[in-house]
Amino acid sequence: MMLLMILLGWFAITGVLLVFYAWRGIVAAWREPVLSRPVLIIESDDWGAGPVEQAAAIRQISRLLEKFADRDRRRPVMTLGMVLAAADGEKTLSSGDYHRQEISTRTHGPLLEAIKSGVEAGVFSIQLHGMEHYWPPALLLASKTDKAVMDWLGGAPQLPAEELPSPLQSRWVDASILPSRRLNANAVQQAAQEEVNTFQQIFGTVPRVAVPPTFIWTEDVENAWAGAGVAAVVTSGSRFETRDESGRPAGQGRAIYNGQFGENNIVYLVRDEYFEPSLGHTAIQALGGLSAKTRLGRPTLYETHRFNFLGSEAKKNKTLEELERLLSMAVKQYPDLAFLSSIKLATILKTRDPAWLDLWSRRRVHVWISRLGELPRLRKLGWLTGWIVPAGLLWRLTR
Ligand SMILES: [Zn+2]
Known part of the structure; x- marks a missing residue:
């Protein structure tokens, strides 16, 4: 009896201590919805502004994805994080002021056509990545002192933004000097509204999902997106707000979970499985990620980028082979696997949909x-x- 009392006392005291120390994590683990089926989404960024070879790549990806289906005949979805414009290098350099060239049927006709037919076939879902993959005033400022940036401008808009110095690829900070500076709230508001409007002009629909370039963004950005119609933000599991002295993402906030609400009812998704075959990621590794996520009732969002699908034939083929291998192994190993788009997943999480969740x-x-x-x-x-x-x-x- 005495022993039982001591044991109960011990668990009561240490229990309180545990809850006290890990309250936030305990609550977040409970609040994060539990999916009742494995969910697989491929998220691919950086499409849009830049090289013309993208159109052929998009057609190849579309053909590959159309070979697969889940048990409800849904096709695997690759989300395309779209970049809507790049600098008009010639005009910018000759005038000294920033000039942009937006993508259009005139500049990117075959690409937009290929995306449209993939969306109709159910294998693509378009998302907003940004007007540019940088903050134009920061780029312009940096070009005055950095020869590499100046050269990039000379080749824009054809050159891929992936070739810019990494800190400058963050759209929502001024990384022309380091540590980066916070942007003016009004400028952010205007730029966010403008990119949403442009997205609508190009694709005929407001973006429902946004992916902050390099995962650096602020409350101001989120507020503006929400006001303009964005319903979900893709995160890496936390929010970085700045770049430090060495240019690394910094100012990391608290951990973010799937289905958590941000500003103005925006819902967060967590994308933290990496699938970049040209950097050596394999289908087997990716499948391991799917298994771990499924065990924890979480969706699997793979992060990949267009650079894997462009360039040498060998590189492109390797990427497509690994992607095909991943999908065929996933449907075989998980008969109840569901292929969803990120916006569909966000809606399920937001509404706590009992058809998809263990409540x-x-x-x-x-x-x-x-x-x-x-x-x-x-x-x-x-x-x-x-x-x-x-x-x-x-x-x-x-x-
Ligand atoms: Zn990007």
């Missing part, structure tokens, strides 16, 4: 405990205090 079930408790086990500090404390034993028991009982 009140044993599995939700089971997944919650599994998620807690992934929090390093909590896991360690669980071992130290002995809480791992009752938690493990509950985990087994709810399996």
